[in-house]
Amino acid sequence: xxxxxxxxxxxxxxxxxxxxxxxxxxxxxxxxxxxxxxxxxxxxxxxxxxxxxxxxxxxxxxxxxxxxxxxxxxxxxxxxxxxxxxxxxxxxxxxxxxxxxxxxxxxxxxxxxxxxxxxxxxxxxxxxxxxxx
Amino acid sequence: xxxxxxxxxxxxxxxxxxxxxxxxxxxxxxxxxxxxxxxxxxxxxxxxxxxxxxxxxxxxxxxxxxxxxxxxxxxxxxxxxxxxxxxxxxxxxxxxxxxxxxxxxxxxxxxxxxxxxxxxxxxxxxxxxxxxxxxxxxxxxxxxxxxxxxxxxxxxxxxxxxxxxxxxxxxxxxxxxxxxxxxxxxxxxxxxxxxxxxxxxxxxxxxxxxxxxxxxxxxxxxxxxxxxxxxxxxxxxxxxxxxxxxxxxxxxxxxxxxxxxxxxxxxxxxxxxxxxxxxxxxxxxxxxxxxxxxxxxxxxxxxxxxxxxxxxxxxxxxxxxxxxxxxxxxxxxxxxxxxxxxxxxxxxxxxxxxxxxxxxxxxxxxxxxxxxxxxxxxxxxxxxxxxxxxxxxxxxxxxxxxxxxxxxxxxxxxxxxxxxxxxxxxxxxxxxxxxxxx
Numbered sequence: 001x002x003x004x005x006x007x008x009x010x011x012x013x014x015x016x017x018x019x020x021x022x023x024x025x026x027x028x029x030x031x032x033x034x035x036x037x038x039x040x041x042x043x044x045x046x047x048x049x050x051x052x053x054x055x056x057x058x059x060x061x062x063x064x065x066x067x068x069x070x071x072x073x074x075x076x077x078x079x080x081x082x083x084x085x086x087x088x089x090x091x092x093x094x095x096x097x098x099x100x101x102x103x104x105x106x107x108x109x110x111x112x113x114x115x116x117x118x119x120x121x122x123x124x125x126x127x128x129x130x131x132x133x
Numbered sequence: 134x135x136x137x138x139x140x141x142x143x144x145x146x147x148x149x150x151x152x153x154x155x156x157x158x159x160x161x162x163x164x165x166x167x168x169x170x171x172x173x174x175x176x177x178x179x180x181x182x183x184x185x186x187x188x189x190x191x192x193x194x195x196x197x198x199x200x201x202x203x204x205x206x207x208x209x210x211x212x213x214x215x216x217x218x219x220x221x222x223x224x225x226x227x228x229x230x231x232x233x234x235x236x237x238x239x240x241x242x243x244x245x246x247x248x249x250x251x252x253x254x255x256x257x258x259x260x261x262x263x264x265x266x267x268x269x270x271x272x273x274x275x276x277x278x279x280x281x282x283x284x285x286x287x288x289x290x291x292x293x294x295x296x297x298x299x300x301x302x303x304x305x306x307x308x309x310x311x312x313x314x315x316x317x318x319x320x321x322x323x324x325x326x327x328x329x330x331x332x333x334x335x336x337x338x339x340x341x342x343x344x345x346x347x348x349x350x351x352x353x354x355x356x357x358x359x360x361x362x363x364x365x366x367x368x369x370x371x372x373x374x375x376x377x378x379x380x381x382x383x384x385x386x387x388x389x390x391x392x393x394x395x396x397x398x399x400x401x402x403x404x405x406x407x408x409x410x411x412x413x414x415x416x417x418x419x420x421x422x423x424x425x426x427x428x429x430x431x432x433x434x435x436x437x438x439x440x441x442x443x444x445x446x447x448x449x450x451x452x453x454x455x456x457x458x459x460x461x462x463x464x465x466x467x468x469x470x471x472x473x474x475x476x477x478x479x480x481x482x483x484x485x486x487x488x489x490x491x492x493x494x495x496x497x498x499x500x501x502x503x504x505x506x507x508x509x510x511x512x513x514x515x516x517x518x519x520x521x522x523x524x525x526x527x528x529x530x531x532x533x534x535x536x537x538x539x540x541x542x543x544x545x546x547x548x549x550x551x552x553x554x555x556x557x558x559x560x561x562x563x564x565x566x567x568x569x570x571x
Binding site for chain 2: 014024083
């Protein structure tokens with residue numbers, strides 16, 4: 001079965017672009033345009049991977065990630081932070097270190113790079129999933 | 134009668150007197166108690182603390198006289214003002230200067246006078262402390278000493294007003310300083326918040342600029358990559374140009390961000406120990422497609438696996454920048470990377486067979502936004518790369534320089550980085566150095 005991705009991205013053009021890319025490569029793509037919607041859909045749909053923007057209306061990506069980590073399913077959910085904010089900028093300081101998530105800068109990662117990362121992360125087994133099996 | 138003489142420094146004296154701020158003020162107990170004491174000790178009817186003004190003698194304190202002032206010209210105090218220490222007149226009728234003085238022949242019929250000059254803190258004679266009697270008197274040396282003592286007391290009181298004024302002034306200045314300090318603190322806080330605002334602005338601006346650039350770059354790449362179906366052959370070149378331009382813009386935004394961070398001292402470094410060989414291999418791997426595209430040989434001549442201390446991402450950025458420059462300014466031939474192990478550090482050399490840099494241009498090379506004559510026809514860069522790279526290398530304890538460059542032949546850029554401090558790093562370094570020698 002196709003792996004389900006949830007794209008959380010407020011920029012319509014970028015959302016369409018990534019959607020097209022992942023659909024082309026055989027993923028089941030779902031979308032949310034702000035952190036609130038992203039959190040709701042994450043908890044309802046339990047996607048295999050969440051691609052998360054940071055600066056968004058209603059709820060920013062870091063707040064959404066923090067809420068997600070409070071959830072019993074969400075604490076181990078696979079997340080790629082896909083943003084244009086530099087990790088060394090104030091908002092993200094410490095986050096990259098403390099949050100078990102991957103980090104990509106949109107502007108400097110080409111589409112092949114994003115695809116590669118998604119594939120790589122989906123193939124790695126979640127250690128917690130292993131113990132459950 | 135002889136009028137009271139005018140001192141030679143009268144102008145300064147008057148100025149000093151007036152700065153005291155005592156003239157024409159109300160009587161004060163602190164002075165009155167001294168004149169009262171004097172009348173009791175000496176059993177005289179009159180004692181005054183006199184301030185000698187331009188035309189009058191004015192009594193700050195006065196016992197036994199109905200008026201608070203009199204004419205300076207006929208005053209005894211006018212004479213006493215200039216005395217060495219004390220001015221004594223045992224019998225006024227027997228002195229040529231006073232026998233016909235209106236205050237001797239008329240009220241209050243003064244027959245005896247003794248006065249001691251009073252000085253201001255600046256040394257000017259401003260007044261006299263005196264006793265007067267209506268009978269002639271003998272005035273012993275001991276009496277003189279007592280009077281001088283009382284005058285000293287009066288002088289202290291006169292100056293205490295001065296002191297308290299000075300204290301008040303000081304307090305005022307202190308208050309002002311406190312006010313200034315508060316203002317400075319407020320200004321400083323404002324600056325700090327402005328600085329924070331600037332940082333936030335930069336962070337957000339970078340995000341906002343990068344978002345549309347990501348879309349342009351990503352979409353065109355995907356079109357070129359066939360994600361939107363087959364691409365018409367004659368569109369490939371212009372689309373490639375769009376992509377190259379958007380990439381340049383992305384680099385520019387990144388460079389400007391780096392620069393502003395460097396200038397604000399906010400560039401963050403995550404130091405670790407890593408092999409310089411790994412960093413070089415990764416950088417070369419990343420740029421191989423570009424060199425192949427240009428038909429250039431990108432090779433590693435000699436690579437010593439020395440463990441260095443630095444921020445591996447920053448080192449890769451520096452390598453990327455230097456090799457990228459070489460690729461940009463070389464049309465045929467090769468780019469070669471090599472290392473050279475030195476005591477406590479390793480040097481990395483990037484040598485190309487490019488256009489080279491004139492001596493003049495070499496001096497401008499590390500400035501910001503410098504476009505060199507030699508590279509004029511090349512696609513424009515920001516000119517920030519070398520400046521940023523050198524700043525980063527320096528922050529990691531190394532140096533970046535032009536090893537050599539000749540127009541038409543090529544350039545060699547070099548940078549050094551310190552060997553890591555750990556024991557393992559030093560052992561590896563030793564082994565590397567031995568291999569090099571043998």
